[in-house]
Amino acid sequence: MTPWRVRLHEIIFEADTPAGKAFDIVLILSIVLSVGAVLLESVDRIEQSYGALLRTIEWFFTILFTVEYILRLVCVTRPLAYARSFFGVVDLLAILPTYLSLIVPGSHYLLVIRTLRVLRVFRVLKLAQYLREAQILMQALSASRRKIAVFLFVVCTLVIVIGALMYVIEGEEHGFTSIPRSMYWAVVTLTTVGYGDIAPQTGIGQTLAAFVMILGYGIIAVPTGIVTVELSQASAHPVSTQACPACSREGHDFDALFCKYCGTGL
Secondary structure, three states: OOHHHHHHHHHHHOOOOHHHHHHHHHHHHHHHHHHHHHHHHOOHHHHHHHHHHHHHHHHHHHHHHHHHHHHHHHOOOOHHHHHOOHHHHHHHHOOHHHHHOOOOOOHHHHHHHHHHHHHHHHHHOOOHHHHHHHHHHHHHHHHOHHHHHHHHHHHHHHHHHHHHHHHHHHOHHHOOOOHHHHHHHHHHHHOOOOOOOOOOOOHHHHHHHHHHHHHHHHHHHHHHHHHHHHHHHOOOOOEOOOOOOOOOOOOOEOOOOEOOOOOOEO
């Protein structure tokens, strides 16, 4: 990369230099202020008095984040890889709602997704130990994804069967007007939420409901146990806060010479 792109990458993606740390701190403050403006705009009394000012602030930060997003794409050697990364997608989603609001009124409230960008605070403050713990958690979730997928398939099957049974038992006169609506009741009951907007009235229906409630407690414990086992088996070496100059991915070992995702020299 050319010297100016290297320098730009150090400022935008790295937190090891005073300039890089200052950039990220200003960025996080801007994110917090922009999200605060969106939250205040949703309050009718405040929107009536300061709506124009809040929308001006919103557009100011949107343009600022748009320029920042473009600079991030410019200073990496593989801009498409960055655009498809987690933070790349979040950065894009952080600016789209404002432009989309020109077509779909009210969509700018989705700007609260900008709060996800505050996750960069772990790198800004050089909290490498948190990055290590996050790596362990992601490793455990990745290792248990197939087991959880099978578990969710079984749960979906149970919801369909229980919903169909309750539809047959209770019927439309008791609020179970269709199998999909009965499935909604099954999900609410199985997850122990219990809104109470639909409830069985017959003895058989209430017996089935009691069984589903008890089953729900057991089902909630299953994914927790799966992830816990994987967490106990997961291990991770200490990681640095350095970002790859090509794909901008993080989580590299302290002694790493090359990016473990794309192979670019660090």
